[in-house]
Amino acid sequence: MRISDILRVKGGQVVTVEPDASIERLLAVLAEHGIGAAVVSRDGSVVDGIVSERDVVRALAARGAAVLTEPVSAIATAQVRTVSPEAQLEDVERLMTERRFRHVPVVVDGALRGVVSIGDVVKNRIGELEDERSTLAGYITGERV
Secondary structure, eight states, X not given: OBHHHHHHHXXXXXXXXXXXXXXXXXXXXXXXXXXXXXXXXXXXXXXXXXXXXXXXXXXXXXXXXXXXXXXXXXXXXXXXXXBOTTSBHHHHHHHHHHHTOSEEEEEETTEEEEEEEHHHHHHHHXXXXXXXXXXXXXXXXXXXX
């Protein structure tokens, strides 16, 4: 399976935030969309970074509530690992596990086309397991699915 298969189901909508937006604004965006991370982008297309709830928590613990007025760029990860839609899901799962990434932007020719989250990966795997269970049950009962 490829990342494009995940995006086909999920869609390519990506929530971005500008680097100079405040961390307080970032939190409002994350809450509004019910997501755990946003791509940092000046133009909504080029990936300038990525920032997550985890980044905010760590910054709050280190610097206190004053961090909320700082720009997102102060806490964002600037060296972002991206993948193409043609990347194999297994390779992205390995990347997420080994590097402890929960979100990986999908890029085509330098332009942002989607984000794959660990939740997307788990949802896909649950679907695969349910399909396998259904097929196995069909074999056992003689009703091939």
